[in-house]
Amino acid sequence: MGVEVAVEGLTKSFGAQNIWRDVSLVLPRGEVSALLGPSGTGKSVFLKTIIGLLRPERGSCVVGGVDTASCSEHQLYEVRKLFGVLFQDGALFGSMNLFDNVAFPLREHTRKPESEVRRIVLEKMELVGLTGAESKLPGEISGGMRKRAGLARALVLDPEIILCDEPDSGLDPVRTAYLSQLLIDLNAQLDTTILIVTHNINLARTVPDNIGMLFRRELVMFGPRELMLTSEEPVLAQFLNGRRLGPIGMTEEKDQAALAAEQAQLRAVTDTLYGIAPQLDPSPGLPPRLAVRRRKDRVMSALHQFPIPTQRSVIASLDAADRTRYGIGAPA
Amino acid sequence: MTAPASPFPGVAALRQTGRLFSLALSVVRNSVRRPFQAREFIEQFWFIASVTILPTALVSVPFGAVIALHLGSLTRQIGAESFTGAASVLAIIQQASPLVTALLVAGAGGSAICADIGARTIREEIDAMEVLGVSAVQRLIVPRVLASMMVALLLNGMVSVVGVLGGYFFNVIMQGGTPGAYLASFSALAQLPDLWISELKAIIFGFMAGVVAAYRGLNPAAGPKGVGDAVNQAVVITFLLLFFVNFALTTLYLQLVPPKGM
Ligand SMILES: Nc1ncnc2c1ncn2[C@@H]1O[C@H](COP(=O)(O)OP(=O)(O)O)[C@@H](O)[C@H]1O
């Protein structure tokens, strides 16, 4: 289960306005990745390009052997069956109530009897905490509820790949914590490949296996959490710490003078959030996430290429079992 | 969609035209694809019919009357009163009726279609549908286009009948024409193909109104104002296309179908 998404050299413009260029990254099979970036940097456009709603000028995005950037309409419909997508505003069908919205993919793509449809829909609605709201229309509920209903609809066919556009915006911190746990649990149960677009620092630090950052029309970095959470890259460090100091300004980019003035200040600031935060575990009773092992193997085999502080943090984060597995001595 | 700055003016317009035609083509292709969205079709048909029947009926009576009165006084001047019936019937059935029908289908039905599809587009419902592996063209656009064709066809029949009756009434009652001459000239000059071309025109105009409305609805500028503008443009574009296509069809018809001799 779980399918890899390999993006290579993707470039997208609307008319003369370039959104981002030469974006290359791999969403590893069965792992949770997060894409960060200030508003308006084209994160939503990136999601829509992956699923072939928007066609890029250059580059490829290969999912299950199909390049969604250049394939035919027919192939696109086939490959989309692998995906569950949560749009930024839920994108519920306004003329249907929540139950029919969530049931829509089942009724379209399966021949399940109505009793079975009902069972699955109610199960998914419970998963996102919407029990009792089945007969409400999308226009009658809050943005956060729409988003959760959108997620239930995205999950109803048990997709191999889940794309979530800002699942946390409009949700209170408690709901966001439940949602983070839900995504991790899904990944543990089905080994689903997940991409989360988010602004939420806490979610970015504790949920994903891999983190990427879009800024100034480029993918600044993309890599395993160990590398990204310890990165000295100014944009990434600023974003992951939610600081005012750094290259990201109110109007997207700061001018050089303001930046230089801040650099001096920045050195005095201690990074309270710096370091590899512990990752969220699946709920008790669920199997361990296979993705964790795979990512750790990957990180350890490439450890020598990482900066020294990252290497130290990674080694410090290993437990006894990991140390024996990777043949590393006890900490001094 | 995303070519660099165009080398000569008009490229953007050409590109839009191309995309409009490709949507039209895709509507035709999807209209034979199963499963046919019968419920959506019936709902849309009912809706478009309900917003167009009354205004169309109200417009068609004075329209028929105006044509009959005009022709009546013209034919009297050149001493051809006996042909009033035929002339007004031909004018109503071939020209007035399909155009009146199409203007109302585009103005009342098309604008509603465009607003509906436009709202769904900016709420990302269309994207969501495509991502769920359901073709929005097959699901939403085809039933609407077929409904507006069907309504245009039926309304056209209605306008023809009402217009001809109105013309008869005004010619015979108001202008003192004789019922016999009216009917005789009618059967002398009119022929069955006149009715076919009228219905064919209505169907084509209904198709155009539906496709243009759907196209503008699927491609609005950003924001709710974008949808408003799209509705506006859809109606204007349809009207322009209507008169142009009507000209082309009429010319073709006059070339292809020989007029009935006397
Ligand atoms: N369909 C579109 N046509 C033209 N411009 C668009 C379209 N969709 C998005 N954009 C532009 O792309 C940029 C990035 O948008 P978006 O992906 O929504 O940002 P984010 O999700 O990162 O906040 C914005 O400047 C927006 O105006």
Ligand SMILES: [Mg+2]
């Ligand atoms: Mg966005």
